[in-house]
Amino acid sequence: MSFQGQGRPLSGAGIEQVCSTLGVAQPQVWAVLSVETRGFGFLKDRRPQILFERHIFHNQTGGRFDSSAPDVSNSKAGGYIGGEVEYDRLNAAIGLDQAAALKSASWGIGQVMGFNFADAGFANVADMVAAFVEDENAQLLAMANFIKANGLAGAMQKGKWDAFARGYNGPSFEKNQYDTRLTAAHARYQVMLPDLSLRTAQAALLYLGFDPGTIDGVTGKRTRSAIIAFQEKAGLSETGELDTDTESTLLGEAFKSD
Template sequence: MAITSIQFDNAAKRLGVEIAAIKSVARVESVQGGFDSAGKLTILFEPHIFWKNLLKVGIDPKPLKLKYPDLLNPVWDKTLYGPSKNQWNKLILARTIDKQAANLSASYGAFQIMGFNYSQCGFADVEAFINYLNISESNQLDAFCSYLFSVHLVDELKHLDWSGFARGYNGPFYWQNKYDIKLKQFYDFYKANPDK
């Protein structure tokens, strides 16, 4: 179910930010929203994160790279993402190698929060986090608010510090995808069109 205007308003009050700022993050992170056209939770599987998580659990990713070239990689490579329709297939395949490592290696929902950030969203484990997000976009908004408080990004969003927010939310290479510029553009759009 889509986030209602009342839920956006409540989240904005909880964070002390503008509704347009929250909407801009959701739009940049996930154009299609928290669920895809088939009703499945929107995800993006990150091959370079999966590589790191496999190492953490003692699995050598190098031989797996030969068998699954687009499923894992030692460094970030945008070309390995593939189409959005394939993301769940990648996650399901990754789970056959190591379920925990796989679940930690995807981002979820309208705000595309990484699985490894489950504790910052208030969850005891990543499966509980995924299950909560899978219920509704409202739950995804709630997790987003909790996450911003945990990682101290509320002030950046409140003060419309797009580059500061982008750096904290997407990492130091945010500028490669013009993340800050897109945030500002969509903020301006939603500010001018509050009913959208």
């Protein structure tokens, strides 16, 4: 399984649909996204961000692979590598039991666990993963469906981040200070929201091998440097600004088959 598609970033329509579904404003949504995945659902090779949970695979398979594959099947959580290498762990588990492996990873921009496919709005985990491969809109809506199915929309609406974190991350949420981080992120996004056009451009730069830094919809030094590098390669004026010609050329190059 390649898990590789277009890697389309969030659209305005996508995030507004989620806000309507949950009865919240954008700052609440962005707060959750930034804390869960640093705000972007794809890796630079366009595969969804994942984290493989070996203890979940252990539970899903009754521990029958614990002796032969302790790195991916273990009663204790751990073994995390992070980034693209998490797919090595996932693929090793797929070789043992595909459905259980897909259920044992958290996926995409909201890091929804595969075993929660039904709450996320899918008939099976394979359908969920296939949707997540295509674009962030699908990832975000699945996250919203999960939040709503688990009665957490009210906590988001009221800004009760301790209650939200307990329901979304589990009873040990305080260990990673999820509630504190969510509170801080919410306050930050109430002041300024990400620029979705710039965020899409940052994703395109990332996919094309230019490092824009964090995919956050905010122009910083690394984003400007990445734009200049792209402009130089494309034969455009090296302004560091996302002007019309630069944006059109960049998106056309990054999303050729759309």
